[in-house]
Amino acid sequence: MVSKRVVSKRVVSKKATLTFASLLLIPLYSWGFSYEAPAITPEVGSGYEEKPGWAASSFAVAAANPLATDAGYQVLKAGGNAVDAAVAVQMVLTLVEPQSSGIGGGAFLLHYDGSNVQAYDGRETAPAAATGELFMEDGEPLAFMDAVASGLSVGVPGTLKMLEKAHAEHGQLSWEVLFEPAIVLAEEGFAVSQRLHTSLANDEALRHDPLASTFYYDASGEPIAVGETLKNPALATIFRRIAREGSVALHEGDIAEDLVHRVQTHSARPGEMTLDDLSGYEALExxxxxxxxxxxxxxxxxxxxxxxxxxxxxxxxxxxxxxxxxxxxxxxxxxxxxxxxxxxxxxxxxxxxxxxxxxxxxxxxxxxxxxxxxxxxxxxxxxxxxxxxxxxxxxxxxxxxxxxxxxxxxxxxEYGTSHISIVDAEGNAVAMTTTIEQAFGSRILADGGTGLPGGYLLNNELTDFSFVPEIDGEPVANRVEPGKRPRSxxxxxxxxxxxxxxxxxxxxxxxxxxxxxxxxxxxxxxxxxxxxxxxxxxxxxxxxxxxxxxxxxxxxxxxxxxxxxxxxxxxxxxxxxxxxxxxxxxxxxxxxxxxxxxxxxxxxxx
The missing domain is CATH 3.60.20.40 (Gamma-glutamyltranspeptidase, small (S) subunit)
Structure with missing residues (x-):
């Protein structure tokens, strides 16, 4: 049977008597974890770079970007476990590898606690108003990219609620401190990698989003250069809210309202996601x-x-x-x-x-x-x-x-995605694959209503459903239905x-x-x-x-x-x-x- 064991939050316990209002005034580093941003040079642009493999005696973390890997490493060094590290890694990936995954998408996480394996499902869901004809126009399926770069393709995101669920059961460090690496990097900036630059250069649809076009490109449409420092104040503000309030900050309130607004007001093909869709999302085990x-x-x-x-x-x-x-x-x-x-x-x-x-x-x-x-x-x-x-x-x-x-x-x-593997010093392990589907997802950047530059990208996960609901009168198993999770x-x-x-x-x-x-x-x-x-x-x-x-x-x-x-x-x-x-x-x-x-x-x- 699946374990329901809950691990006590030993760092939080020292602060347990504080009120919620007082928490808002406490800098994150006071929780016992002080993150130091590393100096990492972006990778070369060859597309294939020989790597030696890495030996470790007790714990290791593998992720798709050196800054994300380092965040997980620092969490493990500070006494965090595999789930703690996964949270920190994902938040940094949202910032530094926005084309592949983030809080606007979904994820599957396998966790091993030394005796039991658990499967946490943070897959996106179709809005309640979605129908099998979602990607059909005049009786024909939409062209794939027409469906992707639209409000129609955005599923209700699940990554954050899933990680919160896994952390509530297994986390060692407090939820709040696990956002510190991503917040520091978002506020102080990080060096744009070759892969992010190349992805931006090769993508035309992202340039049509009003927020993304001014954040990732200059006035002539050129993408931010390799090695240039990129700050994301909107995402830093959003992360601070989520660190203090939990996933409710994304799924309810003004950040949620902004997300729904971006989907419903898409200039070409608006979607029908609602605040009820967001607030009603459940991560599953x-x-x-x-x-x-x-x-x-x-x-x-x-x-x-x-x-x-x-x-x-x-x-x-x-x-x-x-x-x-x-x-x-x-x-x-x-x-x-x-x-x-x-x-x-x-x-x-x-x-x-x-x-x-x-x-x-x-x-x-x-x-x-x-x-x-x-x-x-x-x-x-x-x-x-x-x-x-x-x-x-x-x-x-x-x-x-x-x-x-x-x-x-x-x-x-099918496209996109990122993978994280972690083994901690106590023998706990995580395998987590996380996605916004296509590179840059639906090409919709949401700033959480902050009005600040930057933000996070929304997924296009609904294009993992079959565009045609039936063939010769027989239904397709993976057709669009309200509340359904697309096949992955x-x-x-x-x-x-x-x-x-x-x-x-x-x-x-x-x-x-x-x-x-x-x-x-x-x-x-x-x-x-x-x-x-x-x-x-x-x-x-x-x-x-x-x-x-x-x-x-x-x-x-x-x-x-x-x-x-x-x-x-x-x-x-x-x-x-x-x-x-x-x-x-x-x-x-x-x-x-x-x-x-x-x-x-x-x-x-x-």
Missing amino acids: REPLCTPWQQWDVCGFPPPSSGHITVMQILGMLDQQPLLEAPLDNGAASSGWLHQFLESSRLAFADRGRYIADPAFVEAPGGDWSLMLAPEYLANRSALIGEESMGEGAEPGNPGEQTVSFASQPEQP SMAPTLVFDQDSGELVASLGSPGGAAIIHYTARTLVAMRDWGLSAQTALNLPHAITLGGDVSVEQGRFSEATIEALRERGHTVNERDLTSGLQAIMRLEDGSLFGGADPRREGVVMGD
């Missing part, structure tokens, strides 16, 4: 899915995430295939192994498109999601893999008797040794639907190929959502690509910018962490 996989138990998130089920379907089918040692071709897996991996992906994605959606609205096949991972079912699915690619012909299976017949959702783009690909993962029960790893990645491939391949590299966390993350990527195969640009030999084509795969080369983070526990009890060379993340620990 779900039963995690823990799946045996040879000597490991792999724990992940249940629906509305498709991440864990699809990852473990791929791995379960691979285990039924003829054993290949996957010889490495300049760091890339062999064409034989890649063929098995890609065909397993086709079959798993066919099931995903038919069955997986918010469990409050859609029943699992046979009433139990674990039936999609049953060994006999996966063995039957794996038997469909031949020497030639099935191409677009992969059909969903029948893992359990359905009471409702669903249509398969057409393929749609996020796959925060905690791995345990079956014999000892000890934690083996925390990992995850951004990347839209490709999160599933990135996570699955990393698990294979760590378990079957015996690679370190960093070496596993360095390997090149190959993905398919059921159609063409994409392989990472310049990372595979022509011989490997041609061998895939000879098996019937249609192959193209492109950038596959994952953002994997992984921390592994070694046999001697120490830790070794890796950060994706394709992004600016690092690992820090002691």
Whole structure:
């Protein structure tokens, strides 16, 4: 059963007799944690930067930006635990990596307390006024970017309430002090990284938002330069409110009113989110899915995430295939192994498109999601893999008797996201994947009604729903419905040794639907190929959502690509910018962490 253990707030207890009014007058550093902003030089602009991996003896934190990692590290050094560090890391990411995640979005968090794994769901929800026709105009689905850059795409955010729920049960340090790093950096400024600059330069839609255009761009439309100091006084003010008042500061009152106003007054396509939608949002605790996989138990998130089920379907089918040692071709897996991996992906994605959606609205096949991972079912699915690619012909299976017949959702783009992995000195662990979906979300910047420069970005998470509600008279499981949580690909993962029960790893990645491939391949590299966390993350990527195969640009030999084509795969080369983070526990009890060379993340620990 899921633990409901509540950890006492030992730092807060010294202040317990203070009134709320007096709290407003106390500087955050008086709570026993004094944050020091580090001097960090932005990453180089190569797009791929070799990283060594990082060893630690007792605790480690991995995040997508060095400033965010450092915030988590300082919290752990000050006596905070994994959940405390996750709160601090997320708030800094809201500031320094606004294109990927933040308080205007949603997140899934897996937590391990030394004996129990808990799954905290902060996924966004559709407003009460949303209908299955949300993204339809004149009987046709909107163009994807027309839907994204609009008020229609904004789901009710859940990250903040979810973190507050997890912290209330497990936090060691007070909620207030965990905002200090983000507040200091927002007020004093931080050096703009290459990745943020490049993201701003490549985005046209953000320039059309009246607040974002003047905050992130100059009068001629040029993005803020690499290394330039960027302050965000609006976000600092918002963070101070949330630090003192909790999540209610975002979900009710003037900050909430500003959020709703931004959504409802969008110039092109206004949304219908209301204050009742915001105030009524609830973060949920779900039963995690823990799946045996040879000597490991792999724990992940249940629906509305498709991440864990699809990852473990791929791995379960691979285990039924003829054993290949996957010889490495300049760091890339062999064409034989890649063929098995890609065909397993086709079959798993066919099931995903038919069955997986918010469990409050859609029943699992046979009433139990674990039936999609049953060994006999996966063995039957794996038997469909031949020497030639099935191409677009992969059909969903029948893992359990359905009471409702669903249509398969057409393929749609998925983007964005960030991942955080943390292991603290007491053995607690977090795997948290967090998102606003597309780069810069809905392209709506909200300043909380402060009138100050800056703010936070609102998500476009509702575009993770199917744009078409039904096909040939059959409903799509992941169609838009009021209060529903859109299907996600996020796959925060905690791995345990079956014999000892000890934690083996925390990992995850951004990347839209490709999160599933990135996570699955990393698990294979760590378990079957015996690679370190960093070496596993360095390997090149190959993905398919059921159609063409994409392989990472310049990372595979022509011989490997041609061998895939000879098996019937249609192959193209492109950038596959994952953002994997992984921390592994070694046999001697120490830790070794890796950060994706394709992004600016690092690992820090002691």
